[in-house]
Amino acid sequence: MSSTKRFRTPLKNARGxxxxxxGLQHWLLQRxxxxxxxxxxxxxxxxxISLVHADYLAATDAISRPWNAIALxxxxxxxxxxxxxxxxxxxxDYVHAPLTAMVSQLLVRFICLLGALxxxxxxxxxxxxx
Numbered sequence: 001m002s003s004t005k006r007f008r009t010p011l012k013n014a015r016g017x018x019x020x021x022x023g024l025q026h027w028l029l030q031r032x033x034x035x036x037x038x039x040x041x042x043x044x045x046x047x048x049i050s051l052v053h054a055d056y057l058a059a060t061d062a063i064s065r066p067w068n069a070i071a072l073x074x075x076x077x078x079x080x081x082x083x084x085x086x087x088x089x090x091x092x093d094y095v096h097a098p099l100t101a102m103v104s105q106l107l108v109r110f111i112c113l114l115g116a117l118x119x120x121x122x123x124x125x126x127x128x129x130x
Contacts, residue, residue: 026085033082040075047072060126069127073120080116084109 047068051059062068087108095101 026089030082030085030089033078033085036074036078037082040071040078043071044075063123064127064129066127069123072123076119076123077116080112080119084112087112 047062051062054062063072088105091101091104091108095104
């Protein structure tokens with residue numbers, strides 16, 4: 001056996017069959033949305049605590065302030081996006097039937113998109129005064 005063959009690994013046979021080169025982007029998106037949720041979640045907790053003894057009109061008035069509405073929309077979008085990314089990873093890891101995996105992925109994306117659109121629509125409607 002020659003010295004060059006002895007140091008060869010099966011990697012040469014696996015070239016092109018490995019990762020789809022999208023794992024890093026997905027991982028980074030999860031981290032970015034998590035960081036956004038730390039900041040926006042802290043603001044949201046403060047915002048909700050400040051409205052504990054407020055009535056309906058005071059709460060809608062607080063939401064209708066431009067910076068509060070923008071922060072609330074950003075929080076909602078980051079939350080639904082992060083949730084979709086997280087559930088996608090769980091489905092990829094634990095659902096092995098191809099059809100079930102595809103249907104589950106589509107269903108999760110649809111539910112997250114629908115939730116985000118409904119939430120943002122509600123905030124915009126309050127912010128614009130009906």
